[in-house]
Amino acid sequence: MTSTTQRSRRTQAQRRDAARIAILETAIHLLADGGYGNMTLADLGERAGYSRSLATHYFGSKPKLLAAIIDHVLRESPPAALDDNVRGAERIEAEIIGLFDGLTANPSAARAYIVIAHEAATSLRELLPVIHQQNIAFRGRIESALSEGIELETIRAGLDPASVSIAVMAMIRGITWEWFTDITLDLATCKHAILDQARVLCTATSG
Numbered sequence: 001m002t003s004t005t006q007r008s009r010r011t012q013a014q015r016r017d018a019a020r021i022a023i024l025e026t027a028i029h030l031l032a033d034g035g036y037g038n039m040t041l042a043d044l045g046e047r048a049g050y051s052r053s054l055a056t057h058y059f060g061s062k063p064k065l066l067a068a069i070i071d072h073v074l075r076e077s078p079p080a081a082l083d084d085n086v087r088g089a090e091r092i093e094a095e096i097i098g099l100f101d102g103l104t105a106n107p108s109a110a111r112a113y114i115v116i117a118h119e120a121a122t123s124l125r126e127l128l129p130v131i132h133q134q135n136i137a138f139r140g141r142i143e144s145a146l147s148e149g150i151e152l153e154t155i156r157a158g159l160d161p162a163s164v165s166i167a168v169m170a171m172i173r174g175i176t177w178e179w180f181t182d183i184t185l186d187l188a189t190c191k192h193a194i195l196d197q198a199r200v201l202c203t204a205t206s207g
Contacts, residue, residue, distance in 0.1 A: 022048040023055050024072045027065060031112035036119060041065065063124050066116050070130055073109045088149030089202040092168070093195055095141055099172060100191040103179065114180045139165045146202070155202045164201055171197060 120127035143165035149155030
């Protein structure tokens with residue numbers, strides 16, 4: 001039988017988790033609106049409906065808060081799990097579609113991630129390894145799919161998977177930045193444009 005103390009401890013843990021998530025979600029919405037420069041931990045705690053000191057208690061500093069946001073975003077919106085049977089050019093298309101669907105499904109999280117990536121590249125260099133790891137993972141999946149496609153002869157021979165994966169990633173990153181600066185950008189049209197370019201790059205040579 002569960003004791004009163006155990007129930008109390010569970011409730012306290014649940015309240016603590018709820019407060020932490022509320023602060024993270026509040027920070028995500030502020031970052032999505034470009035509010036990093038004016039965002040303070042004290043302000044976050046208050047905006048989330050808690051004490052001004054709670055965000056500092058949980059995260060300690062803004063860089064640690066941003067690292068926690070990255071972890072939260074990736075946990076809540078992980079890369080789409082793809083069927084192992086989807087390989088080569090089809091896998092590249094699935095990766096592109098999954099990324100753009102994520103922008104549409106959770107725009108605030110995506111925009112917050114872009115803000116954090118920008119800060120990591122400029123003023124918060126301690127966050128750069130985390131962002132770089134995500135970039136490497138995505139690029140690696142594209143490169144692997146290109147190599148598979150060459151082996152399957154569905155992607156043209158002679159193509160350099162490493163350089164093409166960088167080119168595909170650069171197109172996607174460029175569009176996501178344009179979307180960040182212009183929320184009216186038609187993501188569906190952009191997605192189809194990148195898919196078309198990827199198909200051109202991956203077209204198998206004829207006999």
